[in-house]
Amino acid sequence: MPGIQNLGQPGVQNLQRQHLDTGPLGQVGNLRFKAGPGATPRASAPNVFQRFGQFLSKVAFYVGASPARRAQQFVLDQARDNSRRVGNLLGNLTAPPNDPKARSKIAEGLARLGDLSGGDLSSLPGGKESLKTYLGELGVMDLNALRGGVLGDPEARQAVIDRVDPPRLRAQAARLLDQITAALDQELAGQAVKEPLARIQALLAARPVDGTALEGQLARLSENLAMLGGDKLDTYLQGLSDAELKALQSVLNPDKREAVKASLGQIRDPDVRPLAPEDAPDMRHDTLDPRLVQNGRIRQGEALLDRLGGALDGEIQARIERTHPDVTGALRTAVASGDPKAITRALFDLNQQVYDLQGIHGRLPSGTSEALRAQMALAMDALRDPETNPEGPLTRDSLARLNDFDLGLLRRSGELRAFGLRLDLDGARVEGLSRVQGLTDQVVHGMTGLLHALSEEDVDMPALVRQLRDLSDLELQRTWQLGNLGHYGHLADVDSRKAMIGEAFRAALDGLRQSGQDEAAERALGRLNLLLSLEGAFGGAAFGLNEVISEGGFVQGASEAVRRISTTQHMLDGITSTIHRILTEESGEPVIEPVDLPDAFHASLVEQYGVRFDPERFSTTLVLRDDVLARLAPHLEAPIDPGIHPTRTVTLPVRGTDTEFSVGSSFFKDGIERPSISLSVRGARMDGGMARSTWPGEVSGDTRDQAMGEALDALFEVAGPAAEPLTRLMNQQLGAGILQGLQDMGKDSPFRLEDGSVVLPVGAGNFHFDVDKLDDGSFRVVGKMTIPIQDAVGFDERGNAVPVSMDPEVSWAQVQVTLTVSPDGLRFRMSEPPQFRHHFVLTESRHD
Numbered sequence: 029m030p031g032i033q034n035l036g037q038p039g040v041q042n043l044q045r046q047h048l049d050t051g052p053l054g055q056v057g058n059l060r061f062k063a064g065p066g067a068t069p070r071a072s073a074p075n076v077f078q079r080f081g082q083f084l085s086k087v088a089f090y091v092g093a094s095p096a097r098r099a100q101q102f103v104l105d106q107a108r109d110n111s112r113r114v115g116n117l118l119g120n121l122t123a124p125p126n127d128p129k130a131r132s133k134i135a136e137g138l139a140r141l142g143d144l145s146g147g148d149l150s151s152l153p154g155g156k157e158s159l160k161t162y163l164g165e166l167g168v169m170d171l172n173a174l175r176g177g178v179l180g181d182p183e184a185r186q187a188v189i190d191r192v193d194p195p196r197l198r199a200q201a202a203r204l205l206d207q208i209t210a211a212l213d214q215e216l217a218g219q220a221v222k223e224p225l226a227r228i229q230a231l232l233a234a235r236p237v238d239g240t241a242l243e244g245q246l247a248r249l250s251e252n253l254a255m256l257g258g259d260k261l262d263t264y265l266q267g268l269s270d271a272e273l274k275a276l277q278s279v280l281n282p283d284k285r286e287a288v289k290a291s292l293g294q295i296r297d298p299d300v301r302p303l304a305p306e307d308a309p310d311m312r313h314d315t316l317d318p319r320l321v322q323n324g325r326i327r328q329g330e331a332l333l334d335r336l337g338g339a340l341d342g343e344i345q346a347r348i349e350r351t352h353p354d355v356t357g358a359l360r361t362a363v364a365s366g367d368p369k370a371i372t373r374a375l376f377d378l379n380q381q382v383y384d385l386q387g388i389h390g391r392l393p394s395g396t397s398e399a400l401r402a403q404m405a406l407a408m409d410a411l412r413d414p415e416t417n418p419e420g421p422l423t424r425d426s427l428a429r430l431n432d433f434d435l436g437l438l439r440r441s442g443e444l445r446a447f448g449l450r451l452d453l454d455g456a457r458v459e460g461l462s463r464v465q466g467l468t469d470q471v472v473h474g475m476t477g478l479l480h481a482l483s484e485e486d487v488d489m490p491a492l493v494r495q496l497r498d499l500s501d502l503e504l505q506r507t508w509q510l511g512n513l514g515h516y517g518h519l520a521d522v523d524s525r526k527a528m529i530g531e532a533f534r535a536a537l538d539g540l541r542q543s544g545q546d547e548a549a550e551r552a553l554g555r556l557n558l559l560l561s562l563e564g565a566f567g568g569a570a571f572g573l574n575e576v577i578s579e580g581g582f583v584q585g586a587s588e589a590v591r592r593i594s595t596t597q598h599m600l601d602g603i604t605s606t607i608h609r610i611l612t613e614e615s616g617e618p619v620i621e622p623v624d625l626p627d628a629f630h631a632s633l634v635e636q637y638g639v640r641f642d643p644e645r646f647s648t649t650l651v652l653r654d655d656v657l658a659r660l661a662p663h664l665e666a667p668i669d670p671g672i673h674p675t676r677t678v679t680l681p682v683r684g685t686d687t688e689f690s691v692g693s694s695f696f697k698d699g700i701e702r703p704s705i706s707l708s709v710r711g712a713r714m715d716g717g718m719a720r721s722t723w724p725g726e727v728s729g730d731t732r733d734q735a736m737g738e739a740l741d742a743l744f745e746v747a748g749p750a751a752e753p754l755t756r757l758m759n760q761q762l763g764a765g766i767l768q769g770l771q772d773m774g775k776d777s778p779f780r781l782e783d784g785s786v787v788l789p790v791g792a793g794n795f796h797f798d799v800d801k802l803d804d805g806s807f808r809v810v811g812k813m814t815i816p817i818q819d820a821v822g823f824d825e826r827g828n829a830v831p832v833s834m835d836p837e838v839s840w841a842q843v844q845v846t847l848t849v850s851p852d853g854l855r856f857r858m859s860e861p862p863q864f865r866h867h868f869v870l871t872e873s874r875h876d
Contacts, residue, residue: 107154113141114149114158121177121208125184134178135191135201142192142200149207159208163215171216179209217264220252225264225276228336232279232288239291246329261335265343273344274390280337281391289330345393348385355381355396356403363406369716371407372434375449379441386443397447404448411438424455431712432463432513433803439514460513466708466722467506468532473725474499475536478603482555483548489625490867493632496562497865500596501844503529505798507595509710522598529602537610556607561623563600569633569641570594572648581653588861589639589650596637631782636865638778654861656776660769661858664762664845668854673756680737681730689740695755699736703728704760704794706735709742711801719745723796746801753853754807758797763813766843778864779841781822787832787868788821789841805851808859812844817868833871841866 117137123130141149149155163171178184185205192201224245231242253260265273278284348355355378362374382400385392392400408422416425427435439456441449461468478495481487507525510516516524540549570593576586611618625643633641638651673692678700680687691699698705710720721742727735744751770777770788777786793815800808818836821829846860 106152110141110144110152110154111158113137113144114155115162117141118159118162118174118208121179122174123177125176125178125181131178131184131188131191134188135193138188138201138204139192139194139197142197142204145200145204147200147203149204156207159211163211166215167219171212171219175212175216179205179212213260213263214267217260218267220255220260221249221264224249224252225336229276229279232284237288237291242288243292243326243329246332250328250332259339261339262343265339268343270347270388273340273347274388277340277344277390280333280340282337285333285337288333292326292329292333341393341395344389345395348389348393348396352381352385355385356399359403359407363403363410366410368411368430369434371410372430372437375407375441375444376437379443382443382447400444400447404444408449421450421452423452424459427451427456427459431716431718432509432710433712435460436512436514440517442517457515460510460515463513463718463720464506464509466720466724467502467509470722470725471499471502471506471532472535472539474502475533475603476539479536479540479552480548482552482558483545485551487555487558489628490632490635493629493636494865494867496596496599497592497636500592500599503599504592504595509800522601525598526602526605529599530606533603533606534610553607553611556604556611556618557621557623559600559604559607560620561625562629563597563604565625565629565641565643566593566597566600568643568646569637569639569648570597572641572646573639573650576648576650581655582650584654584861585638585650585652585657588863589637592863593637593639632867635867638864651778652776652864656773657861659772660766660845660862663765663769663772664847664858665856666765668753668756668761670753670756673759675752678740680740681734682737682741687737687741689744690752691740692752692756692759694759694761698759698795699755703732703736704792705758706794706796707739707743707758707799708797709739709746709799711746711799711807713745714748743799746799747807747853750807750849750851750853754799754809754849757809757847757849757853757856758795758799758811760793760795762811762845763793763795766813766845770843779866779868781832781868781870786823788823789815789817789866790820791815791817802848807849807851807853809847809849809856810844811847812842814840814842816840820868835869835871838869839867841868 117134120130120133120137123134141152141155145152145155149159166174178188189198189201189205192198227245228242228249231238231245268276359371359374359378362370365371378400382392385396411422411426411430412418413423413425413429417423422438427438430438435456439451439460474495478492478499481492481495503525506528507516510528537549537552540546540552570590573586573590573593576582577590579586608618630641633639634651640649640651642648670692673694675690676693676696678689678691678696680689680700695705699707706723708721708723710722711718713719719742721735721739723739724731724735740751743754747754767788770779775786777788779787779789781787793813796812796814798808798810798812802808816836817834817839820832820834822832824830842863842865844863844865845858846862847856848859849856
């Protein structure tokens with residue numbers, strides 16, 4: 029048996045079998061059986077000198093042992109005593125069921141064990157382990173003999189229980205007999221089924237299947253099951269672990285069984301012929317035809333395979349019903365409600381359950397599969413557009429009725445396709461991409477700007493890195509929204525994102541060529557080696573940040589930097605791969621040569637990404653610690669007093685119709701009177717549909733009024749009563765909080781000149797806000813403030829403010845903050861590390 033762990037020793041001390049008085053039965057450990065042919069040898073009892081020696085050893089131990097050692101020995105003695113009691117009980121249970129003397133001994137043993145254990149051997153030290161060990165040392169014939177005693181006779185069993193004294197222990201005695209019977213049945217089933225079933229499993233897993241060997245093992249298993257009687261196969265399967273059941277199921281599921289049956293059919297001996305009367309003139313009428321015998325054995329093997337599969341299916345079904353009593357219950361409730369949001373959520377949750385169950389059990393059993401298929405049909409009917417999609421997979425018309433989040437949940441429920449959830453995958457892809465078309469247009473526009481930067485005779489490295497950073501922000505946003513739409517399935521893998529980037533680059537390149545700028549396009553394509561070197565540098569910087577993440581004080585900032593730098597690297601990978609294919613198709617394999625990146629690139633990494641990268645040491649450090657980044661939060665999270673933002677009414681055109689909106693006064697000034705803010709909105713409308721408005725870029729006059737009208741219309745559709753409170757947040761007053769946070773950073777500010785001195789940006793800036801409504805009703809608001817800088821405030825060594833003049837054409841500072849806003853629009857929390865970017869060119873250095 030497994031043994032008892034000593035408290036003061038690292039090893040495991042096995043319980044030693046104790047010498048017992050030899051009774052009328054033979055001995056196996058502490059279990060005694062009648063001596064006879066095939067029985068285990070009898071063991072002699074200790075003589076008087078051995079017993080006296082054991083007593084002296086025990087006395088000496090208790091005199092000299094420490095309290096801890098005595099406690100160990102006490103537990104060990106308990107386990108030995110319990111082991112002996114279990115063994116004696118089993119020995120008495122082998123007596124004939126009508127033996128009154130044996131009944132009395134059994135009742136006494138049950139009373140003692142019941143009193144000690146409360147009817148549960150697992151609560152006794154060594155109790156359950158002893159039972160398992162003893163039964164495991166017996167053969168099938170001995171186990172059958174044990175089952176032929178009181179355990180197998182209901183009347184004798186009840187008579188024994190009635191003899192238990194005192195009567196209050198009879199319920200415990202009955203539970204003990206149930207435990208012993210269950211363990212006995214499990215051991216019998218194991219010995220009869222385990223070995224042939226293991227061989228059958230190995231034969232089924234082999235390729236090709238040896239039909240002859242398989243037929244032999246199936247026959248052996250059938251004989252064992254017939255000998256035992258009852259359904260010991262089910263009993264054996266109940267004792268297997270989930271992993272063992274899954275391994276069996278992998279070779280015995282219905283699809284596999286049909287192929288295996290074919291292998292059994294191939295073992296028919298073609299030389300076997302039916303007996304003819306002239307070949308056997310003395311043949312009696314009951315002589316079996318050899319061909320019929322062979323066919324019968326094969327049919328018996330096929331039937332046993334089906335029986336194995338059915339028993340396995342039933343056991344897995346029983347386990348699923350215990351852990352998931354109603355797998356489809358939530359979906360059934362959602363379908364009854366008719367709410368598409370509830371249905372897609374229930375489908376997604378069910379998809380996860382199915383994934384988990386398949387991980388545990390493999391192929392799901394027939395009962396669960398049928399229940400899933402039935403509910404899938406009802407769920408699809410509830411999601412259909414009845415006019416255009418009355419049957420078949422859910423088409424784009426049906427999917428278009430879902431909001432972004434619900435469409436994403438449905439597209440990520442791929443495990444349910446095997447049970448009948450069918451989508452028009454092309455239609456789903458087109459629908460998803462159409463919902464981010466505005467962002468895709470911005471990415472293509474950014475790619476065009478990148479091509480222009482690459483086409484310059486002397487590439488301006490700060491301008492190029494700024495283009496890359498702007499593109500990476502757009503690509504991150506597009507990837508996030510496509511992820512919500514289920515475009516990438518469960519995970520936006522590198523290859524999928526790379527393909528999307530390649531498509532956008534080709535679109536920008538085609539646009540450049542179509543506008544007659546072929547020379548610029550060729551010069552840009554000729555920068556392949558520069559882009560490859562940039563890709564390697566960004567990859568190195570990202571790699572170095574992985575070590576920074578593990579350091580205290582940089583976790584949040586490093587994680588965010590890795591996300592953005594990795595996005596830039598993947599974006600460059602998509603661009604360089606596309607350029608390589610284009611050049612190869614147009615002029616043959618390009619020559620790849622490394623390019624040494626100038627110091628301006630490493631300076632731009634600090635300015636645009638907030639990291640310092642040393643290519644020689646292959647190390648990366650962050651400019652700002654997490655505690656410095658957090659200094660911005662208090663200035664952004666303070667509640668806003670509605671009194672300083674009284675309501676103003678503004679009328680703007682919305683798709684040709686003048687529409688009134690109630691907004692905060694500061695939003696009215698910054699967004700309408702003196703335009704300095706722009707706005708993009710997307711999310712589920714109050715009625716469950718989808719609203720989206722993407723700011724079109726550089727606009728003015730009437731075009732700007734139309735853009736702001738559509739943005740506010742989308743905001744009020746998405747946010748409802750929270751729209752006006754959101755306008756009190758989204759204005760230039762947010763910039764004041766950002767500048768106060770920069771002041772609190774002091775000497776730790778990220779805005780520095782080349783000599784390391786801190787600069788505080790000053791001047792009128794522009795804000796762009798991206799508002800996304802989340803599934804819980806809250807809002808994700810990203811505010812990006814950009815300030816062109818002409819005059820700034822610097823600080824000398826003593827901390828005194830000094831004026832700093834810069835070239836406003838090329839000098840700028842940018843801060844991006846991400847806030848999570850409560851559903852009512854009144855509470856704010858900085859939910860992502862702020863992003864700081866800048867490029868400073870002093871006027872003095874410009875004139876030198």
